[in-house]
Amino acid sequence: MFYQRFTFRVIAGLLLINLCVILLIYLVITTRFWFTITGLAIFTTLMVYTLYGYMNQLNQDIKRFRTAVNTRDHTLAFSKKAARSSFPELYVTFEEILRSQKNIQLEQDAFFQLTQTILQQIPAGIIVLKENQQDEKPVEISLLNTAAADLLQTPSYTYWHRLAERNPEFAAEVEAVRQGGKRFVALTVADKKVQLSLEVVPLQLYQHNYSIIYFQNIKDEIESKESEAWNRLVGVISHEILNSITPISSLSDTVNSLIADKQSLNAEDLEDIRPAIQTIRRRSEGLLDFVKDYRLIAELPAPDLKPLAVGETLQHIKVLMHPFAAGKQIRLQIEQTSAKITFSADLKLVEQALINLVTNSIHALEGIKDPHILIDYKLEGRKVYITVTDNGKGITAEHMDKIFVPFFSTRNQGSGIGLTITRNIMKMHSGTLEVSSIPFQQTSFTLVFNAIEWKSVN
Structure with a gap:
């Protein structure tokens, strides 16, 4: 009222x-x-x-x-x-x-419980450190999930220095990338060797500095991938060896039957033996070439790193590959630019990688109307990308996972080592080999290097 x-x-x-x-x-x-x-x-x-x-x-x-x-x-x-x-x-x-x-508080508590439950169920280890503004106070552990405790065989400590005292190797690796970064480490935990993928992400929230430590055991995954790679390699090697040994063995039996119980050979016997011997020789040479190819993959020389200009490097490739492409009536185009991009690499190995890619493109363009190959490059995020693109047959989804397996080839006369060598060359340069393909439209292989210098030419 x-x-x-x-x-x-x-x-x-x-x-x-x-x-x-x-x-x-x-x-x-x-x-x-x-x-x-x-x-x-x-x-x-x-x-x-x-x-x-x-x-x-x-x-x-x-x-x-x-x-x-x-x-x-x-x-x-x-x-x-x-x-x-x-x-x-x-x-x-x-x-x-x-x-x-x-x-709002109830919703936040419910979401926090949900987040905690999810983090506890994640198979990867997660540790969240909270740094105090006052230096004399120890760094707190805001979160240490179950997977982290199991991987490190450690209790749920409240302070980081306690965990560091128990696992000094792990703490040292974390400190090495404390400002942010990722690395692979090998540690001894409870008298067992473990291989971890370790990543630290710094974060600032509500005037507090946090460090999110994410790590997982990749030993089993590495062993699984190694086993898979070895199985593929052994399968290919066994196939190639059997292809050569089977006719050699059969022809050897044939020759042995022709000369058994004979003190001398007439002209007719020699005519029967001669093609068998020639076939044995040819298959033996093929088997020897196969072994040489295998050694070529396994024994690549260590790169002699020197500053290389991209434009000059591609000019060498143009001189080397243009006659080969022209002979196949293929248009080979190399993009030029007014900028000089320099990267650290071994010229001979880089040329070998590009020759392998261009050669593959030339073979992929057989029977293609208006065949062309484009080689261009760009600088992006302090990385140099050199791309070889063609409009050839391309790579099917079925073959995409197999193209880097040694000796795998979709061509009858292909050795199957070109892409393997090229990828190994890029690994030796701390780079990567990327591939994308739309069959009969566009297939691109990209060499990715770390750039060391970029200059404009006036």
């Missing part, structure tokens, strides 16, 4: 106090009714005290609300006061704010 409103009650109280004060002054000056004067003074004092208590109660409620918000105390309620106070809207707002804050 209107008489319960704050403004009305304050104005009425102030007017009544003023009237009492005026009347009290008048009585003191004009009369000697001391009993009346004393009663009026007491009444005026009570009015002032009542008005002050009314104002102070509101102030106390505001303080209680502010404290509840700061301390996230969701037990405080203003619903009763909202029904009988002079500020129903204010107390209703207080109630709504506290209820909203409670709901």
Whole structure:
């Protein structure tokens, strides 16, 4: 009601106090009714005290609300006061704010529990470090999931220095990339050798510095990939050897049967033996070439790294491969630029890698209408990309995972070592070989090097 409103009650109280004060002054000056004067003074004092208590109660409620918000105390309620106070809207707002804050807190707690559950179920180790602003305080471990404790065979410590004392090798590797980075490490944990992929991500949140340490055991994965690669390699080698040994063995039996129990050979016997011997020789030479190819893959020379200009390197390739491409009626195009991009590499090995890629493109363009090969390059993110692109037959999805297997080839006369050698050359240069293909439209092989210098030519 209107008489319960704050403004009305304050104005009425102030007017009544003023009237009492005026009347009290008048009585003191004009009369000697001391009993009346004393009663009026007491009444005026009570009015002032009542008005002050009314104002102070509101102030106390505001303080209680502010404290509840700061301390996230969701037990405080203003619903009763909202029904009988002079500020129903204010107390209703207080109630709504506290209820909203409670709901937000519950949602945050639920999401935190969900995140904690997910992190505990992840098979990779995760450790979150919280660095204190004061140097004398130790670094705290905000999170150490189950996988991290199992991989490191360590309890859930509260402080990083305790874990570092238990696993000094791991702590040293983490410190090496503490500012951010990734590396592969080999550690001894509980007298067992483990190989870890370790990554540290620095992060700043709410004026605190965090370090997220992510690591996983890749020993089993590496062994699985090695086993798979060896199985593929052994399969290819066995296939090639059997292809050569089977006819050699068969022809040897044939020759042996022709000369068995004979002291001398006539012209007819020699005519029968001669093609068998020639075939044995040819297959033996093929087997010898196969072994040489294998040694070529396994015994690549260490690169002699020197600064190379991309443009000059591609010019060498143009001189070497243009006659071969022209003889096949293939248009070989090499993009030029006014900029010099320099990277560290071995010229002979890089030329060999590019020759392998261009040669593969030339063979892939057999029977293709308007065949062309484009070689271009670019500098992006301090990396040099040299790309060989053709519009040939391309690589099917079925063969994409096999093209780097030694001796695998889709050509009848192919050795199957060109791409293997090329990828090994890139690994020796700490680079990568990337491939993408849309059959009969565009196939690209890209050599990725780390650039060391970039200059514009005026």
